Amino acid sequence: MTKNQSKLVKVEELVVPDLGYLAKVYKDSVAKADLSMASVAEASAAKFATAEGALAEAVVLARFVDDASA
Amino acid sequence: MKERRTEFREALLPATIRHAASRVDGYRQLWGGEPAVGSISELSSLPLVSKALMAFEPERFRDPTIPAVAVQHTGGTTKQPLLVQRGAGELAYIDEFFRTVIHELGYQDEAPLCISVLGSFHGDPTPMPYPGPTFKLDVNDDYWDLKTLLSSPKKVIGREIKDIIVVGLESQLRILTCRLIEERFDFSSSLVRSLHSTGDLVTSRLRHFYETTWGCVLSSRYSMSEVVGGAEVCKRCGHYHCDTHIIGEVVDPARGTLITEGVGVLVLTCLYPFVQKQPFIRYRTGDLVKLGPNTCPIDSLAFKLCGRELHSIFDPNSTFPTPLVIGAEVYDVLDDIPDVGLSEFTHVFRSLDGLPDRKDLGHLKYKVELLKDGKNSVLELTVELRYTCYLYPKATEKVLKEIRSRILARHEYLKSRVASGEVLFRVRSALPGRLNHVQVDEAE
Numbered sequence: 001m002t003k004n005q006s007k008l009v010k011v012e013e014l015v016v017p018d019l020g021y022l023a024k025v026y027k028d029s030v031a032k033a034d035l036s037m038a039s040v041a042e043a044s045a046a047k048f049a050t051a052e053g054a055l056a057e058a059v060v061l062a063r064f065v066d067d068a069s070a
Numbered sequence: 071m072k073e074r075r076t077e078f079r080e081a082l083l084p085a086t087i088r089h090a091a092s093r094v095d096g097y098r099q100l101w102g103g104e105p106a107v108g109s110i111s112e113l114s115s116l117p118l119v120s121k122a123l124m125a126f127e128p129e130r131f132r133d134p135t136i137p138a139v140a141v142q143h144t145g146g147t148t149k150q151p152l153l154v155q156r157g158a159g160e161l162a163y164i165d166e167f168f169r170t171v172i173h174e175l176g177y178q179d180e181a182p183l184c185i186s187v188l189g190s191f192h193g194d195p196t197p198m199p200y201p202g203p204t205f206k207l208d209v210n211d212d213y214w215d216l217k218t219l220l221s222s223p224k225k226v227i228g229r230e231i232k233d234i235i236v237v238g239l240e241s242q243l244r245i246l247t248c249r250l251i252e253e254r255f256d257f258s259s260s261l262v263r264s265l266h267s268t269g270d271l272v273t274s275r276l277r278h279f280y281e282t283t284w285g286c287v288l289s290s291r292y293s294m295s296e297v298v299g300g301a302e303v304c305k306r307c308g309h310y311h312c313d314t315h316i317i318g319e320v321v322d323p324a325r326g327t328l329i330t331e332g333v334g335v336l337v338l339t340c341l342y343p344f345v346q347k348q349p350f351i352r353y354r355t356g357d358l359v360k361l362g363p364n365t366c367p368i369d370s371l372a373f374k375l376c377g378r379e380l381h382s383i384f385d386p387n388s389t390f391p392t393p394l395v396i397g398a399e400v401y402d403v404l405d406d407i408p409d410v411g412l413s414e415f416t417h418v419f420r421s422l423d424g425l426p427d428r429k430d431l432g433h434l435k436y437k438v439e440l441l442k443d444g445k446n447s448v449l450e451l452t453v454e455l456r457y458t459c460y461l462y463p464k465a466t467e468k469v470l471k472e473i474r475s476r477i478l479a480r481h482e483y484l485k486s487r488v489a490s491g492e493v494l495f496r497v498r499s500a501l502p503g504r505l506n507h508v509q510v511d512e513a514e
Contacts (some may be wrong), residue, residue, distance in 0.1 A: 014085040016343060019163075022078065023170035029074040029314040 073370055075314050076110065082341040083317070084108055086269065086297070086369045089133070089342045090349045096123075096130035097351060110317055114328045118321065118337060118354045121296075125152045126346075133157075136347045140196070143355055144295040155294050156196065157347040163299060164344055165197060166399045172201040182263065183223055183231045187238030187246055196298055202322055209245040216250060221259040239269040240276070240290075247283055257284055268293050268300075271377060271398055288294075292375060296343050300371075309362035309372035315344050318371050319352070321360055322391050323384060326354075333360045333393050349423040357380050357396065361382065377401060385447060385487070394484045394493065395438060403476045404434045404453065409469045411435045411502055413456040434473060434503050448494045451477070453502040470497045 016022075084107075090097040091104035098104075100117055107113055109450035121144070124131050132138075138155035181202025187209055205227060207214065214226065236243065244267060252255070265280055265288040272280075272290045280288045292310055293300030299316040303309070317339040321498040322329050336359045340350045356379045362372035376382060381397025404410045413433050435454035440447060453473060459466040473499045478485045487493040 014089050014342065016085045017081045019167055020169060022081065023167060025074050025078045025081070026171050026314050027174040028165075029078055067273050 072367055072369055075198055078314050079317050079341065082315075082343075083110065083113070083334060083339075085343040086339070086349065086351065089346070090351055093133040093351055094131060096127065098129075099320055100201065111354065113317065113339065114319065116352050118326050118352050119350070120354045121152050121356065128153055131502065132348045133346060140346055142196075142295060152296060155347045160298075160343060160346040161196060163346075165199060168345070169199045172199060175201070175463065182233040182235050183227070183261075183428075185234055185236045186218070187242040203229065203231070207246075209242050210505065214244070217253065217255050220250075220255070220262060221272055223261065231261060231286065233263045234264060235264050236262055236512075237266040237268070240267040240272055241270065242278070243267055243280070251283070260284065260414060264289065271375060273359070273402045275402075275406045292357075294338075294351065294357070296350055297338050297340055297355075299338075304366060304368050304372065306368060307362065307366040307372055309366065309374060310359070311369035311372060312338070313342055313364070317341070318373075319355070320359055320371070320373065323358070323379060324391060328360065329391065330364070331357055331361050332391060333382075334377060334391060335359075336373070359391075360396075381438065383438055385483070385493075386440070386447075387492070389506065392483055394440070394480055394487065395451075395480075397438075399480045400436070400438060400451070400477060401434060403473065403480065405477065406476075407446065407469060407473060409455050409457070409465070430448060435500075437505060446491075448496060449493055450496045452498045452500050452505065454501060454502060454505045456500055459499045465484045466499055470499060473497050 074345050087107050090128060091101060092098070097121075100119070105116060107116065111243045119131075125136035132155055135387045139157040139158045142154045142156065144154070181200070182202045184200055184202060185207055186204060187207050200393065202499065203444045205219070205223075207219075210381065219226045220234065223234060236246070262284055264286050265284060266360060267288060272288065277290075278290055289303060291300055291302050297316060300312040301310040301318070304311050319337040319339075320329055320334040322326060322332075323335050336355045336357045338350065338355055340353075340354050344350070358376035358379050359373035360376055362374065364370040364372065366372050375398060377397030377399075379397075381400070383394045385392045385394050411434070426443070437452050439450050440451075440462075441450055442448070451471070451473070455466065455469070457465070477497075478488065478495065484493065484495065488495050
């Protein structure tokens with residue numbers, strides 16, 4: 001059994017790694033991505049905030065397209 | 071870091087495939103059962119899924135065992151709005167996961183005040199935790215004193231704030247910035263240290279406008295309504311990398327096969343359990359990207375954004391996907407020419423006071439088509455001008471020549487095809503409000 005397999009848990013009949021383990025891997029994948037800790041904080045903060053915004057793209061744009069082609 | 075991203079993605083890929091194959095009819099039928107895909111390199115053996123396919127029979131691409139608790143929708147920029155349903159389990163997982171990541175990063179107390187100007191589009195948003203105080207601002211709401219909020223936020227939100235980031239749709243950032251200029255705000259008094267836009271591409275002119283007005287950097291995040299996650303510009307290589315919790319690929323626009331260089335369509339896979347009710351696996355985004363070098367230590371997939379696929383034109387005679395014009399480049403050129411007409415914000419900002427002219431807040435009005443004239447290919451760009459072209463023939467002629475020259479300067483391949491006579495490049499003008507009806511002048 002590998003180290004990762006020991007952390008496996010069942011989620012709705014589907015096996016996915018433990019959330020805590022995934023969060024650590026995720027952190028490692030982003031924490032050193034930028035050159036300074038300040039920019040890491042800023043980039044991560046913006047990422048979390050805009051993730052909500054990912055769902056808020058321009059309905060406006062659709063209206064502009066319609067407007068433009070009217 | 072590259073290895074950690076791969077480890078994260080490959081840890082969730084088998085469950086992602088198994089979930090879709092076992093619970094979602096559309097994928098099961100498309101794949102003919104459960105495919106043996108255990109690594110990212112094997113993902114390309116699966117067929118692509120388009121928005122058209124999902125929009126045609128959306129229920130087939132949803133897990134019927136999960137009740138929908140949130141309904142979201144795409145903007146319809148492709149004229150094919152797609153409803154996206156989300157279940158309670160995935161929303162709870164996203165929330166718990168990112169709270170844990172924030173805790174792991176350990177900078178809760180350092181995070182700046184996040185002022186978000188995202189608007190209230192696209193249905194119920196997916197809630198996301200943020201490692202600091204947040205303030206959601208509606209740019210239509212004149213209740214708040216914007217100048218005080220940005221320069222002395224403690225007076226508004228009641229706690230000490232060292233600095234601020236502003237996050238929002240580019241259209242909303244533009245309204246906010248214009249309102250502050252009209253109100254003669256002293257931007258040097260603002261605590262804003264960075265701007266983060268999402269939604270539309272930010273042109274060179276707009277980036278310069280924002281950064282010189284606010285005196286800080288603007289970063290532009292790639293995201294789309296359907297996908298929980300997106301991409302950000304890497305400070306090392308200057309290209310976009312996908313977030314760790316999604317998988318990105320780039321394919322040939324015509325054949326759908328993976329490409330490792332050149333311009334292609336971005337394909338995204340959302341990972342279980344971040345997405346459960348309505349999985350997106352090898353989802354063709356409709357966004358064109360230009361691949362960068364695969365040598366960045368952060369992520370091997372690096373790209374620049376080229377705009378919507380439908381706004382670019384590829385050379386039909388080329389064996390390799392080669393664009394004659396790239397949508398983002400055309401938009402960037404036209405955006406710098408104030409003669410080009412824009413749509414108004416009349417639908418969304420009917421009540422907006424304080425901005426005397428809203429004509430500068432919309433999107434550029436133009437269209438690009440590849441036509442056939444006998445044996446010749448004709449690339450035709452039609453641009454709606456702000457004025458009646460035939461009343462200003464000299465100005466019209468001058469601006470059309472300028473547009474043609476600047477676009478050719480940014481497209482070497484097109485330039486070579488025009489020089490060899492294989493493609494005729496024509497720029498035409500349209501009267502205000504008549505983009506699809508009347509062309510008066512042209513430059514060839």
